[in-house]
Amino acid sequence: MFTIEHDFDATIITLIDEGSPSLREDIVIRAADDRVSVAQFDAGAQTEAVVTLSLSQLRDLAAALDLPEGSYRLVRKTP
Template sequence: MFSIEHEFDASVITLVDEGAAPLQEDVVIEAFEECIVVRQFDARLGEMRDITLSMTQLRDLAAALNLPEGVYTSVPRGPNGTARP
């Protein structure tokens, strides 16, 4: 299950683990204009843990989920979707 909320400066997605035990803590993703922040509660430390990805890192991650094993270089794209020099 997941939820999406649109706040003033970010879109917030919450992913809830509904699978078989052992279940993981909820994952909260905050999408800002310049970066993505992924948060999850760490029960061992009793605190939230954050990972911040640039928009380029997020694009590379999305591409990597659909590619076979290997090393790749992404091609920067302009606003209209064409490759930048």
């Protein structure tokens, strides 16, 4: 399950783990104009872990999900 909210400066997506037997904490994705942050609460450490990606890193991640093992560089085509 997930939710989507639109703030004035970002879109916020929350991923809610409905799986069993071991449920994970919600993941909150905050997409702004120049970056995307992924956050998850760590109950053991009582802290929130946050990873911030540039839009270039996000594009690379999206491409990597569909590629086999290896080293790649994406080249954007100019119109």
